[in-house]
Amino acid sequence: MTTTLGALEERARTRNGEFGEDALIVCDSLVRIYQSEGIEVQALQGLDLLVERGELVAIVGASGSGKSTLLSVLSGLDAPTAGRVRVGPWDLMAMSPRQRVDYRRRMVGFVWQQTARNLVPYLTSAENVTLPLALAGVGRAERTRRAKDLLDVLGVGYCADRRPGAMSGGEQQRVAIAVGLANEPQVLFADEPTGELDTATSHDVLEGLRTANRELGTTVVVVTHDSGVSEHVQRTVAIRDGRTSSEVVRRTHTREDGSEHVVAEEFAVLDRAGRVQLPREYRDALALVGRVRLALEESHVSVWPSGRPEPAPDPGPDTKHGRHREQP
Numbered sequence: 175m176t177t178t179l180g181a182l183e184e185r186a187r188t189r190n191g192e193f194g195e196d197a198l199i200v201c202d203s204l205v206r207i208y209q210s211e212g213i214e215v216q217a218l219q220g221l222d223l224l225v226e227r228g229e230l231v232a233i234v235g236a237s238g239s240g241k242s243t244l245l246s247v248l249s250g251l252d253a254p255t256a257g258r259v260r261v262g263p264w265d266l267m268a269m270s271p272r273q274r275v276d277y278r279r280r281m282v283g284f285v286w287q288q289t290a291r292n293l294v295p296y297l298t299s300a301e302n303v304t305l306p307l308a309l310a311g312v313g314r315a316e317r318t319r320r321a322k323d324l325l326d327v328l329g330v331g332y333c334a335d336r337r338p339g340a341m342s343g344g345e346q347q348r349v350a351i352a353v354g355l356a357n358e359p360q361v362l363f364a365d366e367p368t369g370e371l372d373t374a375t376s377h378d379v380l381e382g383l384r385t386a387n388r389e390l391g392t393t394v395v396v397v398t399h400d401s402g403v404s405e406h407v408q409r410t411v412a413i414r415d416g417r418t419s420s421e422v423v424r425r426t427h428t429r430e431d432g433s434e435h436v437v438a439e440e441f442a443v444l445d446r447a448g449r450v451q452l453p454r455e456y457r458d459a460l461a462l463v464g465r466v467r468l469a470l471e472e473s474h475v476s477v478w479p480s481g482r483p484e485p486a487p488d489p490g491p492d493t494k495h496g497r498h499r500e501q502p
């Protein structure tokens with residue numbers, strides 16, 4: 175049968191939009207391969223991630239899972255080997271060096287783990303916040319006003335005239351958030367902002383990020399080892415072996431009596447190629463290695479170890495994969 179023009183037009187009309195077209199941040203099948211002394215390291219292995227405007231998202235994962243590589247790509251410091259990455263209107267794969275500077279100056283802000291990387295040691299907090307504003311050509315009165323407002327919002331207004339050496343690690347990181355927000359970026363990236371802090375101080379810094387998100391509407395992406403982070407964010411995305419593997423989404427529910435409680439729900443992530451990572455505990459518990467049997471049931475998909483006897487047939491649709499069938 176030949177395909178008619180009408181059928182092609184109909185298909186074009188009904189085709190799904192571009193992956194993540196409404197999202198603020200789109201990572202589509204991102205690959206980053208490093209060559210080091212003749213050895214190839216695949217830091218990102220087809221990572222998909224969407225972040226909506228106004229979200230506060232944490233990215234967690236074991237050491238070496240690819241978190242910092244992802245943040246380097248998103249911040250425009252590094253280019254992926256393959257895939258597609260877009261932040262707002264910026265296609266990060268197709269930026270000129272000039273556009274890259276513009277992107278880093280206007281679209282995004284940063285908070286790094288090392289306080290020394292965030293703040294100039296011989297400037298006061300207020301001067302640290304006004305520095306990026308001066309570079310962007312903002313007038314003196316406006317710079318002073320904005321620095322004061324930001325330091326106040328982040329609860330470190332009392333540190334305005336102190337240099338970093340006269341502040342605690344937590345205070346320095348909250349000032350660093352103010353510096354990152356100075357030019358009103360649409361997205362704030364934070365890489366292990368609590369990595370050098372104790373639990374109580376980490377709490378204040380994570381709350382600072384939440385304040386930036388809630389009160390200023392900035393989209394925040396924070397990369398961290400800190401297992402306590404999920405209490406401070408709406409969504410926690412776990413990366414394993416260079417891919418998004420699971421997500422925890424926190425929702426606030428209102429009971430009948432009007433009181434509120436937070437429910438955290440964990441999801442596995444099914445990527446665009448149909449891959450899903452089974453948690454290690456599940457694989458270990460059922461000795462799932464190599465080949466597995468899959469079966470499409472009416473409302474779910476089942477996974478069995480391949481060595482086990484064939485599962486009893488289910489009354490659902492007859493679409494079984496990896497199942498032995500009698501040849502005629």
Ligand SMILES: Nc1ncnc2c1ncn2[C@@H]1O[C@H](COP(=O)(O)OP(=O)(O)OP(=O)(O)O)[C@@H](O)[C@H]1O
Binds near residue numbers: 215238239241242
């Ligand atoms: N410049 C590089 N050259 C070679 N390999 C690299 C480079 N940067 C990272 N890698 C490798 O890529 C993988 C991912 O590293 P990445 O730093 O992104 O992980 P991470 O999750 O941020 O780890 P950590 O939490 O320890 O910072 C690791 O195996 C790492 O050794």
